[in-house]
Amino acid sequence: MELLPALRLGWLNGWIMLIMLSLTDAISFLLFPKKVVARLFDRSGWSRKQQIFTIASKLLAVVFLTLLSLTPLKIGRPVFFIGIIISVLGLIGLVRALIDFKNTPLDQPVTSGLYRVSRHPQIVMSTVVLLGASVAIGSWLALIILMIARLSGHLGILAEEEVCLKKYGNDYRAYLNKVPRYFMFF
Numbered sequence: 001m002e003l004l005p006a007l008r009l010g011w012l013n014g015w016i017m018l019i020m021l022s023l024t025d026a027i028s029f030l031l032f033p034k035k036v037v038a039r040l041f042d043r044s045g046w047s048r049k050q051q052i053f054t055i056a057s058k059l060l061a062v063v064f065l066t067l068l069s070l071t072p073l074k075i076g077r078p079v080f081f082i083g084i085i086i087s088v089l090g091l092i093g094l095v096r097a098l099i100d101f102k103n104t105p106l107d108q109p110v111t112s113g114l115y116r117v118s119r120h121p122q123i124v125m126s127t128v129v130l131l132g133a134s135v136a137i138g139s140w141l142a143l144i145i146l147m148i149a150r151l152s153g154h155l156g157i158l159a160e161e162e163v164c165l166k167k168y169g170n171d172y173r174a175y176l177n178k179v180p181r182y183f184m185f186f
Helices: 015-031 034-040 048-070 078-102 121-137 140-152 154-168 170-178
Strands: none
Touching: 015 048, 015 078, 015 121, 034 078, 048 121, 048 140, 048 154, 078 121, 121 140, 140 154, 154 170
């Protein structure tokens, strides 16, 4: 692992790892009913502050994705294999979380499957995929930017929970009290 990786355009860069995540999302969005996809991206009820922090998080994500895309994979090195394993585990978890989300009736909070152990498994699993990609390119800087982006996105997650409380009431409040936000953490 190195702090500042050498950046260059290339076929064997971290962008390949992004393709796996993007294809997972794209296939899900194509296969899911439009109402389910709309539910995934509903931002109604968010405050201005929450929207601004979400935009800041997305801008940091663009920096991260650019760094990832311009950094060669460390093919043949241990970090590459470790990163691939981490990313694949994250993709498996993400697919499971998306299926759990899809299978929940629109008028109910999502509380089954991975949602029994985390209130936000899609975020956690996509972070695991990107964490694996950061390891596969061997970049501490990518890891740092990813963590800062996810921390700034935390307000968006809080906003989602506020909206769900308003929408689902006591059912969601009981869920909040029972299930941690990020798996065993927090």
